[in-house]
Amino acid sequence: MNERILLIEDDPELGATVVARLRRAGYVATWWREGRHVTADDVRGVALVILDLMLPGVPGMELLRTLRACSEVPVLVLSARLDTGDKVHALRLGADDYMTKPFWPEELIERVRARLRRPALQRGDVIELGALRLDLAIPEVRVRGELVALTRAELRFLTALARRPGQAVTRASLAERVLDPEREATARALDVHASRLRKKRGDAVSIETVWGIGYRLERAP
Amino acid sequence: MSEPPGHGLRGDDSKHTIEKTGHLAPGDGSLHRTAPPGHGPPGDGAIHMPEPPGHGPPGPPPDARSRGGAPPILFAYASDLRSANPNAPAIDRRLAAAIADADLATLDPLWPGSEVLVLVRAPWDEGPCARILARGTTTPGWFGALLPADPLWLLPVFAVLFGVALAAGPAVRRIQRLAARVRRSAEGGFSEPVALPGDDEIAELSRAFDRAATTVRDQLRENQRREQALREFVANTTHDVMTPLTVLADHLTTLRERAESGGGADLATVAAATAEVQYLGAIIENLGLAAKLDASAPTCARAPVELDALVDRVVSRHQTFARARDVALAGATLETPARTLADVTMLEQALSNLVHNAIRYNAPGGHVAVLLERPAPGRARLRVIDDGPGIPDEAIARLLQRGARSDEARTREPGGQGLGLSIALRVAALHNMTLELGRSEHGGLRVDLTGDELEPRRA
Numbered sequence: 001m002n003e004r005i006l007l008i009e010d011d012p013e014l015g016a017t018v019v020a021r022l023r024r025a026g027y028v029a030t031w032w033r034e035g036r037h038v039t040a041d042d043v044r045g046v047a048l049v050i051l052d053l054m055l056p057g058v059p060g061m062e063l064l065r066t067l068r069a070c071s072e073v074p075v076l077v078l079s080a081r082l083d084t085g086d087k088v089h090a091l092r093l094g095a096d097d098y099m100t101k102p103f104w105p106e107e108l109i110e111r112v113r114a115r116l117r118r119p120a121l122q123r124g125d126v127i128e129l130g131a132l133r134l135d136l137a138i139p140e141v142r143v144r145g146e147l148v149a150l151t152r153a154e155l156r157f158l159t160a161l162a163r164r165p166g167q168a169v170t171r172a173s174l175a176e177r178v179l180d181p182e183r184e185a186t187a188r189a190l191d192v193h194a195s196r197l198r199k200k201r202g203d204a205v206s207i208e209t210v211w212g213i214g215y216r217l218e219r220a221p
Numbered sequence: 222m223s224e225p226p227g228h229g230l231r232g233d234d235s236k237h238t239i240e241k242t243g244h245l246a247p248g249d250g251s252l253h254r255t256a257p258p259g260h261g262p263p264g265d266g267a268i269h270m271p272e273p274p275g276h277g278p279p280g281p282p283p284d285a286r287s288r289g290g291a292p293p294i295l296f297a298y299a300s301d302l303r304s305a306n307p308n309a310p311a312i313d314r315r316l317a318a319a320i321a322d323a324d325l326a327t328l329d330p331l332w333p334g335s336e337v338l339v340l341v342r343a344p345w346d347e348g349p350c351a352r353i354l355a356r357g358t359t360t361p362g363w364f365g366a367l368l369p370a371d372p373l374w375l376l377p378v379f380a381v382l383f384g385v386a387l388a389a390g391p392a393v394r395r396i397q398r399l400a401a402r403v404r405r406s407a408e409g410g411f412s413e414p415v416a417l418p419g420d421d422e423i424a425e426l427s428r429a430f431d432r433a434a435t436t437v438r439d440q441l442r443e444n445q446r447r448e449q450a451l452r453e454f455v456a457n458t459t460h461d462v463m464t465p466l467t468v469l470a471d472h473l474t475t476l477r478e479r480a481e482s483g484g485g486a487d488l489a490t491v492a493a494a495t496a497e498v499q500y501l502g503a504i505i506e507n508l509g510l511a512a513k514l515d516a517s518a519p520t521c522a523r524a525p526v527e528l529d530a531l532v533d534r535v536v537s538r539h540q541t542f543a544r545a546r547d548v549a550l551a552g553a554t555l556e557t558p559a560r561t562l563a564d565v566t567m568l569e570q571a572l573s574n575l576v577h578n579a580i581r582y583n584a585p586g587g588h589v590a591v592l593l594e595r596p597a598p599g600r601a602r603l604r605v606i607d608d609g610p611g612i613p614d615e616a617i618a619r620l621l622q623r624g625a626r627s628d629e630a631r632t633r634e635p636g637g638q639g640l641g642l643s644i645a646l647r648v649a650a651l652h653n654m655t656l657e658l659g660r661s662e663h664g665g666l667r668v669d670l671t672g673d674e675l676e677p678r679r680a
Binding site: 083084085087088097099102103104106107110111114163164167168169170172173210211212213214216 | 498502522524530533534537538540541542544549551552553554555556564565566567588589590592594606607608661663
């Protein structure tokens with residue numbers, strides 16, 4: 001991991017806690033305590049910028065504008081404001097997301113991770129998740145190189161989950177993609193597929209039941 | 222009102238008669254301003270209305286008069302015969318006595334010189350124009366050749382003036398009455414009507430005043446209502462914030478005491494403190510939003526909102542709180558992004574409130590799920606379900622009814638959705654979204670917030 005994160009935050013206490021949290025989570029954090037004129041060199045190798053909008057020196061919005069002019073680095077905006085205008089403006093200027101204060105440290109880390117692991121959608125024919133490898137062109141599924149025999153419905157089920165690893169997929173969406181409406185009318189059939197899949201591909205990748213939603217394929221560690 | 226020249230015009234008590242003065246020779250054009258009524262004022266401004274002190278020129282210089290006719294000059298006086306115009310001549314004692322009980326007075330013909338003075342009583346007694354003195358002259362001038370030698374022909378001018386004054390009298394009196402009524406009404410907070418009977422312009426004006434007064438009155442009432450609401454709001458807010466702060470202080474004290482006595486971390490206390498912090502944050506955000514929604518015209522900054530990102534934010538925001546209460550929280554978004562037109566702060570707070578309530582009123586070991594779905598083409602639905610105690614149907618109806626009114630919804634009622642639900646309801650209404658409460662298939666509550674989806678963005 002050891003991805004670099006640039007934090008631009010003027011509040012000394014908040015800045016210190018955020019930096020400590022980021023380091024504990026395994027990131028390399030750089031901290032600017034004021035708004036500066038940012039150049040492409042400043043953000044070279046930076047995986048994510050966390051930007052407070054209310055800054056001394058170069059204002060946050062201005063900084064965001066110049067940053068966007070020279071770099072594609074994802075930006076997570078911190079805002080204490082209720083003001084919708086600011087959020088919309090920041091997003092229009094190219095911020096990727098925003099987080100309003102107060103926030104929990106876990107929330108911050110989760111949001112940082114979510115931002116860094118994009119794009120989440122796996123669109124190609126080959127999907128690799130740890131020990132699991134799906135080749136949809138053939139189609140075949142291998143766990144640690146070993147071919148796993150799946151029914152067509154099971155393959156569709158696994159594909160639907162694997163395209164959005166770590167995200168819960170609703171039963172309705174799965175039923176639409178997996179079930180044959182003529183043969184498997186009830187959504188309960190999904191549970192049967194899930195249970196069989198769990199048995200077949202062992203502990204390589206876990207298929208979790210998500211209460212009230214459906215299933216989720218845990219991403220590889 | 223005007224009598225023909227030569228007959229003499231009498232005051233209403235017959236004491237003061239205007240007679241011929243006989244100083245004007247034929248061919249003498251001393252007064253070249255004798256336009257009949259209706260001809261309007263002369264182009265050269267020969268009839269000078271008196272100006273306020275310090276403004277405008279004084280009357281024509283004496284040489285102009287002597288050289289060949291000067292126009293009649295008018296001077297205004299208050300009812301006590303004082304004039305605001307410093308150039309106004311002092312009223313002769315005899316004239317003053319004569320006007321005391323007459324509408325028009327002039328000096329007797331024995332007055333030497335060519336000057337003619339006529340004093341007219343206006344139909345009103347207030348103000349600086351209650352008496353008008355007209356000063357003419359019979360000095361010869363070039364125009365005089367066309368005019369009769371008798372200065373008595375001056376009379377029609379004054380008679381017309383008098384007639385106009387009399388005709389305007391009722392109107393002026395009505396205007397004064399209207400002014401008095403408006404003043405009185407204003408003193409009483411515009412509560413008294415000022416309308417005058419009739420169908421003339423003044424009555425129309427008075428009705429316009431009444432309409433304006435109604436608007437002013439409504440504004441005043443609205444301001445008073447808002448001020449009252451604000452006072453209650455601050456009082457309630459203080460209470461709402463102070464209570465969880467007190468609870469939080471207690472939890473922190475418990476933790477410190479346990480730490481001092483060498484006890485281990487008390488997870489239950491930490492969890493409770495966490496919940497109170499979450500509750501405080503939610504209250505403050507809701508109060509800020511409630512203030513916005515309480516404005517008579519809530520400002521709603523609508524822009525396309527990415528609903529997937531919104532769900533992610535709300536779920537991640539509540540994870541810590543959910544873990545502290547041992548409630549599993551998960552969110553599901555769509556494979557293709559959905560957007561709607563909304564005020565992102567409001568919509569996010571509405572969904573936050575639903576999620577907050579679902580966690581808060583759930584039991585340890587419970588579940589909450591947030592789902593973004595497309596129930597129909599062009600529609601996007603944010604659904605929050607839980608397996609908590611739920612709410613009986615009749616209570617749901619009551620909540621929806623009361624929830625629309627924030628004042629009743631703010632209290633933490635048992636089963637308590639409170640201010641959060643009220644705000645969600647009002648945000649939904651403001652965005653033309655529907656908010657439905659029902660029973661979830663898992664036994665708890667199901668809340669659906671449904672609105673129009675924006676056309677997918679073309680890449």
